[in-house]
Amino acid sequence: MPSTALCFSSRAEHRQWLATQAALPAGFRVGTARFGFTPREVPKPAEMTLSLIALDEPTPDFAAVFTRSAFPGAPVLIGRDRLAEPQLGAILVNNKISNVCAPDGRAASEAVCTRAGELLGLPSTAVLPSSTGVIGWSLPVEEMLAALPAAAAALQAESILPAAEGIVTTDLYPKVRAAAVGSGRIVGIAKGAGMLEPNLATMLVYLLTDVAVPREVLRAMLRRAVEPSFNSISIDSDTSTSDTVALVSSGRVPCADLGAFEAALAQVCADLAEDVVRNGEGVRHVIRVAVGGAANAAEARALGKVIVNAPLFKCAVAGNDPNVGRLIQAMGKWAPPGSSAGALAAGAESLSRLRLKMGGVEIFSNGVFQLDPQKEASLVAHLKSAELYESRPSTDGVYRAAVDYPPHERCVEIEIELSSGSGRAVVLGGDLTHEYVSENADYRS
Amino acid sequence: MPSTALCFSSRAEHRQWLATQAALPAGFRVGTARFGFTPREVPKPAEMTLSLIALDEPTPDFAAVFTRSAFPGAPVLIGRDRLAEPQLGAILVNNKISNVCAPDGRAASEAVCTRAGELLGLPSTAVLPSSTGVIGWSLPVEEMLAALPAAAAALQAESILPAAEGIVTTDLYPKVRAAAVGSGRIVGIAKGAGMLEPNLATMLVYLLTDVAVPREVLRAMLRRAVEPSFNSISIDSDTSTSDTVALVSSGRVPCADLGAFEAALAQVCADLAEDVVRNGEGVRHVIRVAVGGAANAAEARALGKVIVNAPLFKCAVAGNDPNVGRLIQAMGKWAPPGSSAGALAAGAESLSRLRLKMGGVEIFSNGVFQLDPQKEASLVAHLKSAELYESRPSTDGVYRAAVDYPPHERCVEIEIELSSGSGRAVVLGGDLTHEYVSENADYRS
Structure with a gap:
């Protein structure tokens, strides 16, 4: 499912478009509250936003996948338990502190869920908590309990945009994607900019739908949807301790076509995944690696990940430098002879079948590079055309992103044909x- | 074998010390030649240095280990063949172009070896070629053949320093380490600054000795010496296509004590490995991760590598920011439940045994972080004390290293105790x- 990339000429135009996508499906309300506090571990002023997503009626039809980190946050541990609950009535998200390996972290998350449940007339077990931000610090529970009534009072049924804005940390812009399914719809939001190489789940993503899809079907669909989307991207190889993708149906609109629903879900996931990469921390070029001819899809995806995670190749792209030798270097380190990387580990034989293109230009075939000054010039032009903005330090020496909207949809296009199987994958990353x-x-x- | 770190107050003092280490063992001569040329693929002026290391008499006693990249350079492929030859008489190294996957790359390396052999009275098969630099470009064979007589004419028996200076690329300074063994000695040089996470071998390292050690013993000792030294470092996770460590004995001095020789070899390897990291591309803090209590040494080393390769933790160190949550994040991504990372993959149980220290300060125990404002202040002080130089952009916006010698020997010290086995390892990396x-x-x- 290729993503639908976006292209805007200004921040205002982008925000206007987001507003058009953000209409809530029937049966959901969203409210947020922002407040200041002082973290216990590093006492300097900080701000936190609580984002509350509430269902008009609790639903049995919800799904979620979580990070495979060995050290997941307390909200992830609680979230896994919530999957066994009969109903979900609300999702409560905070930014700034991720509540990972903090003393009494689980009790802190549960206390906040309990208070949210009281305000909404729900048992605490019907509230799914999510947190993102600094790892190791403790949640400011007192301040969060005090702010919850304001979030509940702000609940409205029109737009998910306040939550899309409320869950961000270092993101440059909110991310909202939507798709129609019959007379119902799916709307999704994502938070994520760094610490981002999802492993069987991803950052924070909330997908709401009014289309009635039974719980077990919903869960199977979500597992399938995350593989080619959130599990095929990486900003910095640093899998988070808080990755969560939740999908909730209010069941208000009967589902006439499960296939159409699954296709729409896959599209929204692919679109949000691309948004996350294009808004990745420091990303100035989105790199799209299409791998074909691998032993299987998992191997193709692994090779794509190796390339979008290779520091030297990523730096070359940042400098609009077609240092294509670093592509071979990255592939070579992944597949030492005797490794499980079947398509490449065979060595010279596989090398002779390998074909590489960048920006549509063939750069490697018949076992050797195919380079000349004309190709070099066209590769430089391709890299420059994919640049999102020019790099320039501020007067204080700090480099800040020059745009806070997606100015175009172009990628640095890498094509790898291994010719040793039928496995294919597309992986997105940044420089x-x-x-x-x-x-x-x-x-x- | 802990490395002997160095500490100098100026470039001049460092260069003077290098000269004292650089005396050649008996039976070796070194000469270099520098010349300009125009690469075929990107026609703009470039310079190359040829470094020639010659034995007075060819020796059967030599050893080498090479990169495990799936796409090794032509010199590595030739070098593997040379291991089967009865004798080695010379090593010829060029920088600027690594001769990897270039058209007719093997023939180019062999042509240069043939000419070097003619000049030295050796068959070409007694010459070991090595190349480092841009991947994918072709060697300038004509210019190299024309420059070889000058390198041969420059051969002298006093110092290895010309070769230590001749083999560098982006290195800030040459690297020379030596050790005495009875009345003989070992002297080693290293090139390496980036594209550096050796895999069963490493960058370019040449170790010369006059101590007589038989070929098979020498080879076994070299394999053992590289594991805790060159195989325990990483600058950027980008394993090179050209990694080579060669060890050559002229056999001039009888070996009275094989154990003493092996210990001296281990020390020189550990010292050069630390030099390589302290001079790594952009390295402003050396990070030393000591892992204990792992299932075995390989697992301990793998965990250390995960930490020195984690972009977010490395950035935090660069900013003197004790963002220790990123340590847990990096460990967590390496050990998802069910993975082969035994000590951590068990989840909550293993977490309760984990202890983390940074700069000697306990930051994690009993399953949670142990943080407070006082610890934060001492962690910041530890990070600042380990900084090699302050980061500051030049007037053209480019950041360049502010020192070209090792100004101190301090590291950011991370201690990880897993308490689940007896495996230990120490890994070095940079920010x-x-x-x-x-x-x-x-x-x-």
Whole structure:
């Protein structure tokens, strides 16, 4: 399912479009509340937003997948338990602190769920908690309990946009995607910009629908939808401890066509995944790697990931430098002889079948590079055309993104044909830039 | 074998010390030649240095290990064949172009070996070729053949320093380490700054000794020496296509104590490995991760590698930001439940045994972080003390290293105790900085 990329000429135009996508499906309400507090571990002023997504009636039809990190956050541990509950009535998300390995973290999340449940007339077990932000710090439970009534009072049934804005951390812009299914619809929002190589789940994504799809069918569909979307992207190889994708149906609109629903779900997931990459921390070029001819789809995806995670190739892309040798280098480190990387580990024989293209230009075939000054010039032009904005430090020496909307939909296009099987995959990633380092080193979190 | 780190107050002091280490063992001569040329693929002026290491008499006692990349360079393919030859008489190294997957690359390397052999009275099969630099470009064979007589004419028996300087690319300074063994000695040089996570071998390292050690013993010792040294470091996770470690004995000094020789070899390898990291591309903090209590040494090393390769943790270190949550995040992504990472994949149970220290300060125990404002302040001080130089862009916006010698020997010290076995390892790596991005994006290679 290729994603539908977006292209805007200004922030205002982008925000206007988001508003058109953000209409809530029937049966949902959204409210947020923002407040200041002082973290216990590093006492300096901070702000947090609570985003509350409530169903008019609790539903048995919900699904979620979570990070496979060995050290998941308390909300993820609780969320896994919630999957066994008969009904879900609300989702409560906070940013700023992710509540991972913090003392009494589970009790803190449960306390907030309990209060949210009281306000909504739900048992705490019908509230799914989610947190994102600094790892290791403790949630400011008192302040969150005090802010919850304001979030509940703000609930409205028109737009998901307040939640799309409320769940972000280092994101440059909110992410909303929607699809119609018969007379119903799916609307999804995503948070994610860094610490992002989902492993069987991803960042924070909430997908709401009014189309009635039974719980078990919904869960199977979600598992299938995340593989080619959220599980096929990487900003920085750093899988998060908080990744969560939740899908909730209010059941208001009968489902006439399950196939159409699944296709729409796949499209929304693919679109949000691309949004997340295009808005990745410091990303100035989106890199799309299409791998074909692998032993199977998993191997094709693994090879694509190796390339979008290779620091030297990512830096070359950032500099509009077609240093294509670094593509071979990245592939070579992934597939030492005797490794499980079947298509490449065979060595010279497989090398002779390998074909590489960048921007449609053949750069490798018959076991050797096919380079000349004309190709070099067209590769440079391809890289420049895919640049989202030019890199320039601010007067304080910090590099900040120059746009806070997606100015075009172009990618650095890498095509890899292994010719040793029928496995295919498309993986999205970004370059490695001064803006990424500034985001993660120049500011104290 | 802990490395002997170095500490200098100026470039001049460092260069003076290098000269004292650089005396050649008996039976070796070194000469270099530098020349300009125009690469075929990107026609703009470039310079190359040929470094020739010659034995007075060919020796059967030599060893080498090479990269495990699936796409090794032509010199690596030839080098593997050379291991079967009865004798080695010379090593010829060029920088600037690595001769990887270039059309007719093998013939190009063999042509250069043949000419070097003619000049030295050796068959071409007694010459070991090595190349480092841009991947995918072709060697300038004509220019190299024309420059070889000058390298041969420059051969001298006093110092290895010309070769240590001749083999570098983006290195800030040459690397020479030596050890005495009875009345003989071992001297080693290394090239390496980026594209550096050796896999069963490493960058370019040449170890020369006059101590007589038989070929098979030498080879076994080299295999053992590289594991805790070159195979326990990573600058950027990008394993090179050209990694080579060669060890050659002229046999001039009888070996009285094989154990002492092996210990000296291990020390020189550990020292050069630390030099390589401290001089890594953009490295402003060396990170030393000591892992204990793993199932075995391989698992301990793998966990150390995960941490020194985690972009977000590396950025935090660059910014003197003790964002220790990113340590847990990196460990968590490596060990999803059910993975082969035994010590951590067990989840909550293993988490309760985990202890983490940074700069000697306990930051994690009993399953949760142990953080407070006082610890935060001492972690910041530890990070600042380990900084090699302050980051500052030049007037052209490019970040360049502010020192070209090792100004101190301090590391960011991470201690991880898994308490689930007896496997231990120490891994060295660096931070992720603006200087790394500038080196690999702001300049065209």
